Amino acid sequence: MPDAYGKRDRRIFWIAFLAGVAMVVGYAVYTLWPSSPPEVDTASLGDAPKVELTIAGEAEGKVVITLRPDLAPRHVERIVQLANDGAYDNVIFHRVIEGFMAQTGDVAFGKTDGNGGRAGMGGSSYPDLPAEFSDEPFVAGTVGMARSQSPNSANSQFFIMFAASPNLDGSYTVVGHVTEGFDVVQKIKRGDGPNGAVTGTPDVMTTMRVID
Structure with a gap:
């Protein structure tokens, strides 16, 4: 009888141990390769404008970005202006x-x-x-304004994060967050080499419209 209980205890131990390992691995995979952006409390933003991107190519679908005038009012104004102008189409x-x-x-x-x-x-x-730098971190789904080496050189270009990149924090302007369609973002055609230049036929924003 004591031997039987010992075997049962060992089985319980190994089951619990393997379950713990699975949880740790699962958490690491989720953290390093997020399938959706971290939740952003956009409810507190009140009447923050939103833009809807229609993307075509390897990625097909719509992406909604909630803009952050509380962080970067001038940059948000620029994004909205260009979207209303139809400048981002195609x-x-x-x-x-x-x-x-x-x-x-x-x-x-x-x-x-x-x-x-x-x-x-x-x-x-x-x-x-x-520049309108802030303490808002660059995480999956964050939208930042592209610039040259000069901090005050952002204009129309922007980028959407696939994953967290703390080295950008406080050095680039956060202008919004993807709040719908991050699965579409993840399918955008990748580029080549360390600079990520897209060759062949790149994916495209067919339209970008202010929806809120």
């Missing part, structure tokens, strides 16, 4: 890095009707914006 995702982010929004050279290989080098006809 702009490609020209730089997409696996496990990092997808960049788009070059309204000057990023159109699907031909860009001469200059996609990513342009902006809009409006002036560049002064």
Whole structure:
């Protein structure tokens, strides 16, 4: 009898141990490769505007971004202005890095009707914006404004994070969060090499509209 109880105890121990290992591994996978963005409390943002992107290519579907005028009022105003102008329509995702982010929004050279290989080098006809850095972290689903080495050079281009990247925190302007359609974002065609330049036929924002 004592031996039988010992075997049962050992079985219980190993079952509990393996279950614990599974939980730890599962948590690590979820943390490192999130399937959906962390929840963002957009209810507290009141009348924050939203934009809806229709994406075509390897990714097909709609993505809703809730903008953050509480963090970056000038940048949000620019995004809304360009969306209302129709400037973002038919702009490609020209730089997409696996496990990092997808960049788009070059309204000057990023159109699907031909860009001469200059996609990513342009902006809009409006002036560049002064930085509006904040303590908001860059996590999966965060939307940030692209810029050159100058902090005050953001204009029209933006990027959507696939995963957290703390090295960007406080150095780039957070302008919004994906609140619907992150599964579509994850399917955007990836680029090549360390710079993530997309070759062949890139995915495209066919439309971008203000919906709220």
